[in-house]
Amino acid sequence: MTARRPFVVGAAAVLLVVYVLASGAFVLIGGAARQRLEADAVRVLLAVQSVGHGTLQLDRGFVAAMAVSLVVAPLPIAARVLLPRLGARAAWALAAVVVLLVVVLGAALRLLSGTNAISVALGCVVGLAFGVLVDLAARSLAALRGHETEGPTGRSRWIALALMVLYVVAVMLIAFHGSPVDAGSDGFLFRVLDWLHRHGTPQWIGYAAVEFTANIVYFVPLGILVALLIGVRRWWLPVAIGFVASAFIEVVQSVLLPERTGSVDDVLSNTAGALLGTLVGIVVLARLRRRAGARQLG
Numbered sequence: 001m002t003a004r005r006p007f008v009v010g011a012a013a014v015l016l017v018v019y020v021l022a023s024g025a026f027v028l029i030g031g032a033a034r035q036r037l038e039a040d041a042v043r044v045l046l047a048v049q050s051v052g053h054g055t056l057q058l059d060r061g062f063v064a065a066m067a068v069s070l071v072v073a074p075l076p077i078a079a080r081v082l083l084p085r086l087g088a089r090a091a092w093a094l095a096a097v098v099v100l101l102v103v104v105l106g107a108a109l110r111l112l113s114g115t116n117a118i119s120v121a122l123g124c125v126v127g128l129a130f131g132v133l134v135d136l137a138a139r140s141l142a143a144l145r146g147h148e149t150e151g152p153t154g155r156s157r158w159i160a161l162a163l164m165v166l167y168v169v170a171v172m173l174i175a176f177h178g179s180p181v182d183a184g185s186d187g188f189l190f191r192v193l194d195w196l197h198r199h200g201t202p203q204w205i206g207y208a209a210v211e212f213t214a215n216i217v218y219f220v221p222l223g224i225l226v227a228l229l230i231g232v233r234r235w236w237l238p239v240a241i242g243f244v245a246s247a248f249i250e251v252v253q254s255v256l257l258p259e260r261t262g263s264v265d266d267v268l269s270n271t272a273g274a275l276l277g278t279l280v281g282i283v284v285l286a287r288l289r290r291r292a293g294a295r296q297l298g
Contacts, residue, residue: 008081009081009082012077012078012081012082013078013082015074015078016075016078016082019075041064042060057208057263057265058204058208058209058212058265059203059204059206059208059209060204061119061202061203061204062204062205062208062209062212064119064123064204065119065120065122065123065126065204066123067123068119068120068123068124068127069123069124069126069127069130070127071127072099072123072124072127072128072131073127073128073130073131073134074131075095075098075099075127075128075131076091076092076095076096076128076131076132076135077131077134077135077138078095079091079092079094079095080092080135088135088139092128092131092132092135095128095131096128099124099128100124103117103120103121103124106120115200115202115203118200118201118202119202119204122202130276133276133279133280133283134279136279136283137278137279137280137282137283139286140232140282140283140285140286140287141232141235141282141286143286143289143290144232144282144285144286144289156288157229160225160228160229161229163221163225164225164226164229167221167222167225171218171222171245171249174218175249175252175253176249176252176253176257178257178259178260179259179260180259180260189207189210190207193205193206193207193210212265212269213269215265215266215269215270215273216269216270216272216273216276217273218269218270218273219242219245219246219269219270219271219272219273219274219277220273220274220276220277220280221277222238222241222242222245222273222274222277223238223239223242223273223274223275223276223277223278223279223280223281224277224278224280224281224284225277225281226238226241226277226278226281227277227278227280227281227282227284227285228281228284228285231285232281232282232285235278235282236278238274238277238278238281239271239274239275239278241274242270242271242273242274242275242277243267243270243271243274245270246266246267246270246271246274247267249266249270250262250263250264250266250267
């Protein structure tokens with residue numbers, strides 16, 4: 001056992017204890033106390049939104065779902081650290097089952113209404129997926145120790161470079177177009193959202209949520225490609241590049257493009273996309289390295 005192992009296990013154990021105590025407190029406190037907590041959360045959100053410049057201009061339900069995702073994300077990692085004999089996949093599955101039971105219990109005790117239960121469940125699914133991705137990336141970083149600066153070689157590197165050039169051109173065309181690229185599709189999107197809302201989809205899944213999610217996806221390729229091209233020694237660099245590029249785009253849109261508006265939310269979502277892409281890139285690099293090692297041994 002390494003010197004860091006007891007610290008990591010202890011931190012994971014403390015995290016799980018905090019989760020259990022917080023979940024129990026939420027179940028046991030009265031409705032009035034929960035309402036006060038919700039009111040306090042709304043006041044904090046309104047204070048952040050008052051900053052302006054398009055900061056968290058999202059439905060409260062979407063912000064709440066994101067908060068649930070962030071709260072749930074560490075659970076798969078903690079389960080894998082505390083239960084190494086189970087194996088990673090079994091530990092992740094156990095974390096998912098525990099989260100599912102908490103959501104079902106909340107619905108059964110009427111702590112969550114039907115729509116709120118769906119919102120919490122969606123937030124939990126996203127949080128679990130993100131936690132698994134972070135855990136995979138952390139394990140991949142450990143596997144790449146000693147090869148951090150290595151990336152694809154030969155044909156794979158040229159393919160990555162070509163994709164990077166095409167991606168940068170596409171980003172520039174979309175970002176600096178005179179009018180929003182989705183201007184002609186608003187009507188169709190609103191019709192789809194209206195149909196979904198009439199069939200039980202939470203109201204917070206609206207245009208702002210779709211736009212925020214699309215902006216995350218928009219920068220995922222950037223994180224993947226930069227991580228593949230430069231290696232993982234400076235794993236944070238693709239995220240920093242994503243943040244700087246997004247901030248630059250929003251400034252240009254605000255200053256030079258009358259029909260476009262800059263938004264802090266766009267910077268947040270683009271940076272989140274670059275982070276997700278970086279995590280995926282780290283996992284891909286580890287697998288490429290593993291395959292190269294297998295070929296050398298063969």
